[in-house]
Amino acid sequence: MLSVIPNPPRTALPIQGTDDLFPVRRVYCVGRNFAAHAREMGADPTREPPFFFMKPADALQVVPDGQTVEHPYPPKTENYHHEVELVVALAKGGRDIPVDQALDHVYGYAVGLDMTRRDLQDDAKALRRSWELGKAADLSGPVGTLKPASVIGHPDTGAITLSVDGSLRQKGDLSDMIWSVAEQIAYLSTYFALEPGDVIFAGTPEGVGAVTRGQTMVGTIDGVGEIRLTVV
Numbered sequence: 558m559l560s561v562i563p564n565p566p567r568t569a570l571p572i573q574g575t576d577d578l579f580p581v582r583r584v585y586c587v588g589r590n591f592a593a594h595a596r597e598m599g600a601d602p603t604r605e606p607p608f609f610f611m612k613p614a615d616a617l618q619v620v621p622d623g624q625t626v627e628h629p630y631p632p633k634t635e636n637y638h639h640e641v642e643l644v645v646a647l648a649k650g651g652r653d654i655p656v657d658q659a660l661d662h663v664y665g666y667a668v669g670l671d672m673t674r675r676d677l678q679d680d681a682k683a684l685r686r687s688w689e690l691g692k693a694a695d696l697s698g699p700v701g702t703l704k705p706a707s708v709i710g711h712p713d714t715g716a717i718t719l720s721v722d723g724s725l726r727q728k729g730d731l732s733d734m735i736w737s738v739a740e741q742i743a744y745l746s747t748y749f750a751l752e753p754g755d756v757i758f759a760g761t762p763e764g765v766g767a768v769t770r771g772q773t774m775v776g777t778i779d780g781v782g783e784i785r786l787t788v789v
Contacts, residue, residue, distance in 0.1 A: 568614045570646065570667065570756075571621055572703045579646055579664065579703050582754030584612040585745060586642075586671055586692070590735050590760025607736045607744055610688050612671075612758075618696040620784040628786040630770050631694040634674035637788075639768055640761035641719035641727050641776040643712070644669035644700050645738050650752035659742035662751070665705040666712060668776050668784045670719075671758050672697040675767070698758070701776075701784040713737065715779030717762055721772050729762025731778070736760075 569578035588608050620626045630637060648664035671692070678691025712731055719727040736744070738759055745751060768774060768788050777783040 568617050570619060570700055570703050580754050581614045581617060581756055582752055584614055584698060584756050585609050586612060586758040587741055587760050591729055591733050591762045592735060604735055607741060610692055612693050612698050616693055616695060616698045618699040620699050620701045620786060622702045625785040625787055627789045628699060629696060630788050631674060634676055636676040636767050638673045638675040638765050639719055639774055640671040640673060640765050641717060642669045642671050642761050643731060643759040643778055645757040645759055646703055647751060647755045648753055650750060652746050652750050654743050654746040656739050656743040659739035660711050662742060663706050665703040666781050667703045668701040668778050668782050669758055670699045670776055671761060699784060699786055701782050704781055709780055712780050717778045719774060719776045721768055721774055726766055727762050727764035734760055
């Protein structure tokens with residue numbers, strides 16, 4: 558059977574040490590998973606159940622190791638924010654995955670950014686509407702090269718930072734997550750059948766803020782990697 562339109566390309570992430578690629582199916586993002594970030598967003602950082610939103614898979618922007626990639630400033634915003642995050646790529650799926658088995662489903666990890674049209678997100682919050690206009694802009698999910706868990710293990714401590722033009726904006730530690738990666742996978746799997754190719758943006762530390770055209774962002778996670786993007 559032929560498609561009546563050209564088949565859309567499928568987003569795929571590069572993998573360290575191989576020319577093979579990781580095809581992406583869905584992109585889940587957890588909200589307010591660092592207590593200090595929850596406070597700066599005006600929320601109570603108590604350990605309430607996690608909540609998630611989604612980005613389209615084709616909103617991801619590949620950022621290869623060692624390159625500075627141009628990142629387009631999106632339309633319809635005057636307050637475009639950076640949020641550096643650990644990105645988790647799943648090799649196995651399932652429903653109702655136990656926490657103590659959840660990390661067995663992980664293929665690897667990368668550094669990512671959840672770029673956000675904050676003014677549109679704030680409007681959506683005020684109107685009790687969904688966040689897609691704020692969170693799902695084209696190329697709003699830059700992601701670096703995947704590092705297989707078989708090589709780097711499962712990072713649960715280590716600095717996570719973002720600088721803009723050499724000035725440190727965000728700094729936290731993976732150990733500061735309210736909900737661990739394993740807990741996020743287990744919780745999500747009670748609502749969705751997770752599948753190979755799913756990725757999870759695991760939350761951002763405090764210090765989120767606006768960027769403008771011409772500025773360069775550098776996101777790093779100890780033991781995972783670094784990504785560099787210039788806003789154009």
